[in-house]
Amino acid sequence: MVQMIAVRVTTTEKLMHEKPEGRSNRERGPHRSREQVRILKEVGTLKAALISVEKTGQTSAAAMQCLAEFGIYLDLQMTPQEAHHVTLCPQEKIVLNAMIESRWNELQSKAIKQDRWNSREADRQAGKAFLEEHKGPGKFSGK
Numbered sequence: 001m002v003q004m005i006a007v008r009v010t011t012t013e014k015l016m017h018e019k020p021e022g023r024s025n026r027e028r029g030p031h032r033s034r035e036q037v038r039i040l041k042e043v044g045t046l047k048a049a050l051i052s053v054e055k056t057g058q059t060s061a062a063a064m065q066c067l068a069e070f071g072i073y074l075d076l077q078m079t080p081q082e083a084h085h086v087t088l089c090p091q092e093k094i095v096l097n098a099m100i101e102s103r104w105n106e107l108q109s110k111a112i113k114q115d116r117w118n119s120r121e122a123d124r125q126a127g128k129a130f131l132e133e134h135k136g137p138g139k140f141s142g143k
Contacts, residue, residue, distance in 0.1 A: 033114065039107045043100055045069075049087075050096045059084040066096070 045062055052060035067073035067083055
């Protein structure tokens with residue numbers, strides 16, 4: 001039995017990549033600012049909280065994180081049961097949907113600003129390269 005487990009472990013190690021797939025927490029997608037990554041994480045948490053609201057029992061981790069991030073849980077010194085009742089309210093779903101829409105709009109505006117900045121920078125670089133290429137002899141070059 002022990003030998004069989006050892007064989008499986010060695011074959012698994014051979015098949016595994018040196019670097020696991022996916023990105024680490026520090027890596028960002030191409031052309032994404034830290035602010036955009038933060039907004040995407042917030043949207044993901046809000047969506048997870050919205051999906052998990054329907055479950056019965058105790059409050060989901062995503063819903064608790066939303067309540068804690070917005071200061072509701074700690075400021076009001078809620079018990080877990082009170083937090084669960086808050087997440088079951090129909091107004092909670094309305095608030096979460098509004099916050100998701102707000103974050104998406106913020107993300108879109110940041111993407112538009114970033115695209116504009118990138119195009120202006122590309123235009124500046126192209127203009128600079130054009131002037132450098134078509135520059136005549138200098139005034140004091142002696143030519």
